[in-house]
Amino acid sequence: MNGLDQSPAHPDGRNPVRIVIVSDVALFREGLSGVLARHPDVEVLAVGPPTESSLVAAAAAAERADVALVDASTVRASAFVGRLAALLPHIRTVAFAVSDEDEAEILACAEAGVVGFVPRTGSAEELVAALRAAARGEVPCPPRVAAVVFRRLATLANGRGPATGDRTLTERERQVAALIERGLSNKEIAVALGIEVPTVKNHVHHILEKLRVRRRAEAAALVRGRRRWSRPSPSRPSAPPPEI
Amino acid sequence: MAAPIRVVLAAGSSMEALIMDGALAQPGIEVVRTVVGTGDAPVAEAVREHGANVVIASVAVSGIARDCYELIRSRAAVRVLAVAVLGRGADLFELRPLGTNVGSGDLAAAIRAAVRPREPAI
Numbered sequence: 001m002n003g004l005d006q007s008p009a010h011p012d013g014r015n016p017v018r019i020v021i022v023s024d025v026a027l028f029r030e031g032l033s034g035v036l037a038r039h040p041d042v043e044v045l046a047v048g049p050p051t052e053s054s055l056v057a058a059a060a061a062a063e064r065a066d067v068a069l070v071d072a073s074t075v076r077a078s079a080f081v082g083r084l085a086a087l088l089p090h091i092r093t094v095a096f097a098v099s100d101e102d103e104a105e106i107l108a109c110a111e112a113g114v115v116g117f118v119p120r121t122g123s124a125e126e127l128v129a130a131l132r133a134a135a136r137g138e139v140p141c142p143p144r145v146a147a148v149v150f151r152r153l154a155t156l157a158n159g160r161g162p163a164t165g166d167r168t169l170t171e172r173e174r175q176v177a178a179l180i181e182r183g184l185s186n187k188e189i190a191v192a193l194g195i196e197v198p199t200v201k202n203h204v205h206h207i208l209e210k211l212r213v214r215r216r217a218e219a220a221a222l223v224r225g226r227r228r229w230s231r232p233s234p235s236r237p238s239a240p241p242p243e244i
Numbered sequence: 245m246a247a248p249i250r251v252v253l254a255a256g257s258s259m260e261a262l263i264m265d266g267a268l269a270q271p272g273i274e275v276v277r278t279v280v281g282t283g284d285a286p287v288a289e290a291v292r293e294h295g296a297n298v299v300i301a302s303v304a305v306s307g308i309a310r311d312c313y314e315l316i317r318s319r320a321a322v323r324v325l326a327v328a329v330l331g332r333g334a335d336l337f338e339l340r341p342l343g344t345n346v347g348s349g350d351l352a353a354a355i356r357a358a359v360r361p362r363e364p365a366i
Binding site: 025026027028029030031032033034035036037038096097118119120121122123124127187190191194 | 265
């Protein structure tokens, strides 16, 4: 399917939240549409994948839509949200199936313009509540996601920026950096950590940015150097450990 | 009118369960129970309790080596057999795709096909 499937208007007089659903996965689009069709508070105008052609179709539907519900696990989610926000500034975007452990993805979505998050552990009621809240201009967000965004804000406000060395790397980025240092490719890292390759690429991009290097080999050298210098040495705590 | 096919959903997260439940809102199919996570493993209990015909189990892609997964998806001529070691025993499976990039209609069709009586083996 290239464009969005246009659904008929919802026969409901209670001023439902009008939404478009965007996901790479057909089963997710259809499943969510099926779930939300049972709710009188929501009217699904259209569903489709995050492609250029569906962006145009989404724009047509979004003339009437209040909220775009976007699958956070979609490969191009944050890029799509950014383009949608540029095209239709009035539409508010809620990301669903968000992993609150994936800080990079949360920040990418927030920076792209997502105003609401529904976690993987969310229920149908939470989803509908988030859609209604977003339509009212609120920012529905689980506490752990809010914590990630606020931490980022504090870092930026304190002028520490995102480029002060690996102390600012997230736990996941440290894991990825360690595997880069061991010489693993993005594909091998994805398998090792049980995540998708695009997610690895996202982490690598952030690591290079934070470490202020251009190539992964430079990042690997930096991680290797830091590890050597941070290794404990009981006999001479202040002296660097020997080269291996 | 035939009795509906009773399905137990074993999903990885509540959002996934919600979506699958929505996808299976189809004539002749009834989701009798949804089990989220694998901690307490109550799937078998749910099947017995509700007399379920079909279980839809969510499988993490990370549970299968990436290259093997791509091979299975590509429907290559090669057959992929999986060995799972549990305790002192090893179980053998064949991994093969019934469909790729499926929608709710495909899933419902697969469920209906799964409960059809099979041809007797010769």
